[in-house]
Structures are given as structure tokens and as C-alpha cells.
Amino acid sequence: MTEFFQSLGLNYEFAWFTATIAGVLLIALPLMLAVAMVIYVDRKVWAAINLRRGPNVVGPFGLLQSFADGLKVFLQETIIPSAANKGIFILAPIVTFTVALAAWAVIPFDAGVVLANINVGLLYILAISSLSVYGVVMSGWASNSKYPFFSAMRAAAQMISYEVSIGFILVCIVLFAGTFNLTGIVLGQEAFGLGLINAYVVHPLIFPIWVMFFISCLAETQRVPFDLTEAESELVAGYQTEYSSMSFALFWLGEYANILLMCSLNTLLFFGGWLPPLNIDLIPWFDIPGIIWFLLKTFFFFFMFSWVMATVPRYRYDQLMRLGWKVFLPLSLFFIVVISGYLMATGHFGGAA
Amino acid sequence: MxxxxxxYLFAVLVIASAVMVIMSRNPVHSVLWLILAFFNAAGLMVLVGAxxxxxxxxxxxxxxxxxxxxxxxxxxxIDFAELRAGFIKNFPLGIAIAAILLAELVLGIGAYRVGAIELGTPDGASAPLLDRSNIESIGALLYRDYIFLFEAAGIILLVAMVGAIVLTHRKGPADARGQQDIGKQNRRRPEEATVMKQPGIGKGVDL
Structure with a gap:
């Protein structure tokens, strides 16, 4: 895109600057639209599994429900509790929202369609997702109210615990791909399974770590069954209890942007990203643009997130910690050893490095 | 440009937030400023290509x-009055540390004025610029050239961790400390936990 702006007569630096800003907007605005629609999908799937109708009043099939909610939230009054720590109270939702958007900078939507194709893309994702805990912790502390505070402490412990196992799982994938670059990881999956299937997940050593990754993603984004930070039967609404109006909406948007990010990570790391499922040209699916495949797979994972939300009851907090530290951590460490051994034995250091 | x-943006922010770490009265604000300082330091690292x-x-x-x-x-x-009382007591120590830091700073700037250090290999040649990514270079250094030192550091950390766990872990009767047996909880069935009663009208239930 830089070349396009250079052709308009800008010098290189300003062309690069303009191109980056345009790229940011090109990712962020559709993402916000996607978040609005995904909230609707979430509620519809949940309703369908509960044999309800779900949102069906605003617009055709209730499609505009999220926008109506957004408008309502815009028009509300912003309430700041008098005992709250004002600066941090206002900063917290902004941090959540910004961090949720920042991670999308390195997500490749198609070959070459990525804002920042950096060498350490996967580490960047890990770094940014480890920041998302701050929004929750800051809001919980700044609200100066006991339920948000409990929620903040739970969130801090929970996200640190599951980050450890996510980190180890990502190491396994990096070992297979031989690169931290997300585009490289996707390209490494081309014709990976029997020269036919474009996905890492078909490998018998990777399938179990994908299952662990999916569960850890649920915990990392605080989705059911690990939504203990906003367990309404115990903590009112958790860290969001004291928030209203736009600051509440920012939490909401950030949360769903994070969920979409985790779904896209599932797609990129295990299910071949923008590549079609099979590497044969029987059906003309190489003519379908890669971004369509990417979005289809991502929304499939979002459907799985909703499915889990509608079917599984909430975990107890000590069980959550036990699962993280006593089950996932040893298992993922074990898989690192096994996968390194497998790669050493077979000499397969694959990927398009 | x-x-x-x-x-300059990152550098100014690092210094400003580092000053705010020690200036802010609320310790939580201090930690948040510290996080900002870390973050901008990471930005500086990116600028130098690391x-x-x-x-x-x-x-x-x-x-x-x-x-x-x-x-x-x-x-x-935190009781702020108590903190301020401690300030007077520790004032001489603080002055001494500040003087040492100042001396180091003067020494450092003086040495810098003389000329930059030639970064090089032990035999005097200048350090080669490698055509490799950061990760490959660090991996080669840690896991090939200095593998013994690296593993030794790892073992020391492991020993420290085991030691901390041994020191804080108390063994005792599990039930007295309210520790739960997850397997036992998962094995429990409704038949063991609930009973059906058909109380007559006006009569209570024996439990």
C-alpha cells in the first residue's frame, strides 16, 4: 500500500505513515462491525440451543440488535462512583479495548495481507494477550468496591495460569513450523497431512495440544465455563459492576475482539489459516479468496465458543486452578519433550522458513 | 525522521514514567507507571532492532x-504517616545511595566522553554483523556456545524453586486444612448425596 501512496506524490516516509494508518483503519473498522455481528450470532446460537428465539425485534431477524444496544449505551450517562480512583477508572476500559485491537496488527488474513509481517509475530500475540489482564485488574481496583476487586484478583490469577500453558503449546507449534512468523506458520501447513490436508491439527501429536489450546483460549478470554471473573451468581457482574455507558461498551467490545482473536489463532496455528482445507484442485476452491477461508474457519471456531457457552456449566475456582497448573502445565511440558523428540527422530524441521 | x-517519544516517556514511579503517592499508581516504563523500554529495544x-x-x-x-x-x-516517619530515619542512607549513583553517572559520562567502547571479540577483531535473526543468534549462543552455563543457571533456578516449595509446603491431615480430594468429589453420585422423603401432613422430617 506504501507504493500506492508514493505514486500519489508523497515521499517514502509519509507514504508509509499514511499507508499504515489506512491499514489500521481497514482492520479496526471491519473488526468492530464483526464484533457487533458476532455478539448477535452468539446470542442467536445460545438461544437456539436453549430452544428460544433470541434477538428478533430490531431489524430483519433482529440483525440490528447490537447496533441498537450500542446506540442505547451511547446515550446513557457515564457514572463514575465518588469513591473510585477516577484516572484509573476511566483508563481501564480504554486499556482493555486498545489491547484487544493491537493484537490484530500481526494477524495475516491472506498471503501478504497483514499490517505488520514481523519476525516475532507469535511472541507479539503472546505479549499483547498478556497485557489484557491489566484492563480487568485496573478496573477492579479503581472501582473501590468489593465485588469488582474479587473479580480482578481472580482474573489476574486465572490469566497468568493459563498463559503459561498457552505459551508452552505455542512452543510446540513453533517447533513444527520453525518460525515465529504467523505467515510462515500458515505456509508450513500447506499439504502437511499426508500431502493432502492443509492443517497441523491432523497430526496425532498436535491434535491433543490443539484440544488443550482451545480450552486454554476459553480460560484466557474468560468465556464460559471459565467466566469466574464475571460470575453473576457470586460477583454481580465482576469487574464491570460499577461501569456504565461507553466505558462498559468498551469492555464489551474488547472482550469480543479478544474472543475473535483467539478464534483466528486457532485457525492460523492449527487449521491452515487462509489455505483451503484440502490441497487438491478437484473442486475449484483455490479460486475462493484466502480471506474467505480464513473468515469461515474463524467463525466456525466462534460457533464452537458459543456452543460451549450454551452447554457447559461454570467451573469452580479451585477446579480451574487445578486444571491449569496440575493438568495442562505438566501435559504441555510433556508434549514439548515428545514433539522435540519426534522432530529430532524424523528430521522433520518443516515449514517455509 | x-x-x-x-x-525521543519513547525515551522521554521512559524517563518521565520512571520519575513518576518514585514520585506518586499511591503505590498502585507507582506500579502502573513502572509498567509504562517497561513498555517504553520495549519500544526502545524494537528501535535498535532487538x-x-x-x-x-x-x-x-x-x-x-x-x-x-x-x-x-x-x-x-498503607499508612502514609508511618511511611513518612520512616523517611526521616532512612534519610542518611538515601543520601549515601544517591551520592554513589551520582558518582557512577559522572564516571559513566566521563568515560563516554573519552570515546565509545569498541565492541569486539576477545582476539581484538570487531564483532561480525551476522546475517541471522535475533532468535537464531540468541538460540545459538544459549544452546550451543554457552550451553553449560545456561543449564547451570537453569538448575540453580530449579533448586531455588524446589526450595521455596519445600519451605512453604505444609504437610498435615488433609481434612483438617480443608483440602479437597477432587477424585472423590467427581465420583460422588446423586444417590449418595440426596434422599427422597415423603413427610406426612403436619409432620417434620428426620435428617
Whole structure:
């Protein structure tokens, strides 16, 4: 895109600057639209599994429900509790929202369609997702109210615990791909399974770590069954209890942007990203643009997130910690050893490095 | 030009937030300023091309260490009057440390004025610029050239961790400490936990 702006007569630096800003907007605005629609999908799937109708009043099939909610939230009054720590109270939702958007900078939507194709893309994702805990912790502390505070402490412990196992799982994938670059990881999956299937997940050593990754993603984004930070039967609404109006909406948007990010990570790391499922040209699916495949797979994972939300009851907090530290951590460490051994034995250091 | 702007932005923010760490009265604010300082330091690392170190700085310090700081500091109940009383007592010590830091700073700037250090290999040749990514170079150094030292450091850390666990872990009767047997809980069935009663009208139930 830089070349396009250079052709308009800008010098290189300003062309690069303009191109980056345009790229940011090109990712962020559709993402916000996607978040609005995904909230609707979430509620519809949940309703369908509960044999309800779900949102069906605003617009055709209730499609505009999220926008109506957004408008309502815009028009509300912003309430700041008098005992709250004002600066941090206002900063917290902004941090959540910004961090949720920042991670999308390195997500490749198609070959070459990525804002920042950096060498350490996967580490960047890990770094940014480890920041998302701050929004929750800051809001919980700044609200100066006991339920948000409990929620903040739970969130801090929970996200640190599951980050450890996510980190180890990502190491396994990096070992297979031989690169931290997300585009490289996707390209490494081309014709990976029997020269036919474009996905890492078909490998018998990777399938179990994908299952662990999916569960850890649920915990990392605080989705059911690990939504203990906003367990309404115990903590009112958790860290969001004291928030209203736009600051509440920012939490909401950030949360769903994070969920979409985790779904896209599932797609990129295990299910071949923008590549079609099979590497044969029987059906003309190489003519379908890669971004369509990417979005289809991502929304499939979002459907799985909703499915889990509608079917599984909430975990107890000590069980959550036990699962993280006593089950996932040893298992993922074990898989690192096994996968390194497998790669050493077979000499397969694959990927398009 | 953008590099220059970015450098001065990050540098000024690092210094400003580092000053705010020691200036702010609320310890939670201090930790949050510290996080900002870490973050901008990571930005500086990216500018010099050490993107791997930058990401590690964010993952390890911002993502884990500072969260634990915040976690502890959030729960503190700090008496500021008492803190100020301690300030007078520790004043001479503070002055001494400040003097040492000042001397080091003067020494450092003086040495810098004389000329930059030639970064080079032990035999006197200048350090070669490698055509490799950061991760490959660090991996080669840690896991090939200095593998013994690296493993030794790892074992020391492991021993420290085991020691901490041994010191704090108390063994005792599990039930007295309210510890739960997850397997037992999962094996429990409704038949053992609930009973059906058909009380007559006006009569209570024996439990």
C-alpha cells in the first residue's frame, strides 16, 4: 500500500505513515462491525440451543440488535462512583479495548495481507494477550468496591495460569513450523497431512495440544465455563459492576475482539489459516479468496465458543486452578519433550522458513 | 525522521514514567507507571532492532512480574504517616545511595566522553554483523556456545524453586486444612448425596 501512496506524490516516509494508518483503519473498522455481528450470532446460537428465539425485534431477524444496544449505551450517562480512583477508572476500559485491537496488527488474513509481517509475530500475540489482564485488574481496583476487586484478583490469577500453558503449546507449534512468523506458520501447513490436508491439527501429536489450546483460549478470554471473573451468581457482574455507558461498551467490545482473536489463532496455528482445507484442485476452491477461508474457519471456531457457552456449566475456582497448573502445565511440558523428540527422530524441521 | 521522533517519544516517556514511579503517592499508581516504563523500554529495544528482547521484556516483566507486583500492592493497606516517619530515619542512607549513583553517572559520562567502547571479540577483531535473526543468534549462543552455563543457571533456578516449595509446603491431615480430594468429589453420585422423603401432613422430617 506504501507504493500506492508514493505514486500519489508523497515521499517514502509519509507514504508509509499514511499507508499504515489506512491499514489500521481497514482492520479496526471491519473488526468492530464483526464484533457487533458476532455478539448477535452468539446470542442467536445460545438461544437456539436453549430452544428460544433470541434477538428478533430490531431489524430483519433482529440483525440490528447490537447496533441498537450500542446506540442505547451511547446515550446513557457515564457514572463514575465518588469513591473510585477516577484516572484509573476511566483508563481501564480504554486499556482493555486498545489491547484487544493491537493484537490484530500481526494477524495475516491472506498471503501478504497483514499490517505488520514481523519476525516475532507469535511472541507479539503472546505479549499483547498478556497485557489484557491489566484492563480487568485496573478496573477492579479503581472501582473501590468489593465485588469488582474479587473479580480482578481472580482474573489476574486465572490469566497468568493459563498463559503459561498457552505459551508452552505455542512452543510446540513453533517447533513444527520453525518460525515465529504467523505467515510462515500458515505456509508450513500447506499439504502437511499426508500431502493432502492443509492443517497441523491432523497430526496425532498436535491434535491433543490443539484440544488443550482451545480450552486454554476459553480460560484466557474468560468465556464460559471459565467466566469466574464475571460470575453473576457470586460477583454481580465482576469487574464491570460499577461501569456504565461507553466505558462498559468498551469492555464489551474488547472482550469480543479478544474472543475473535483467539478464534483466528486457532485457525492460523492449527487449521491452515487462509489455505483451503484440502490441497487438491478437484473442486475449484483455490479460486475462493484466502480471506474467505480464513473468515469461515474463524467463525466456525466462534460457533464452537458459543456452543460451549450454551452447554457447559461454570467451573469452580479451585477446579480451574487445578486444571491449569496440575493438568495442562505438566501435559504441555510433556508434549514439548515428545514433539522435540519426534522432530529430532524424523528430521522433520518443516515449514517455509 | 520517524525513527528519531519515535526514539525521543519513547525515551522521554521512559524517563518521565520512571520519575513518576518514585514520585506518586499511591503505590498502585507507582506500579502502573513502572509498567509504562517497561513498555517504553520495549519500544526502545524494537528501535535498535532487538525485537526478540523487546517481546520478552513485555511477556516476562509486563505480563507476569508486574501483574504479581500489582496483585500484591493492590491488597496492601498503607499508612502514609508511618511511611513518612520512616523517611526521616532512612534519610542518611538515601543520601549515601544517591551520592554513589551520582558518582557512577559522572564516571559513566566521563568515560563516554573519552570515546565509545569498541565492541569486539576477545582476539581484538570487531564483532561480525551476522546475517541471522535475533532468535537464531540468541538460540545459538544459549544452546550451543554457552550451553553449560545456561543449564547451570537453569538448575540453580530449579533448586531455588524446589526450595521455596519445600519451605512453604505444609504437610498435615488433609481434612483438617480443608483440602479437597477432587477424585472423590467427581465420583460422588446423586444417590449418595440426596434422599427422597415423603413427610406426612403436619409432620417434620428426620435428617
Amino acid at each position: 520517524i525513527q528519531t521522533i519515535a526514539f 525485537e526478540f528482547i523487546a517481546m520478552l521484556l513485555v511477556i516476562v516483566y509486563v505480563g507476569a512480574v508486574a501483574v504479581l507486583f500489582l496483585f500484591v500492592v493492590m491488597m496492601l493497606d
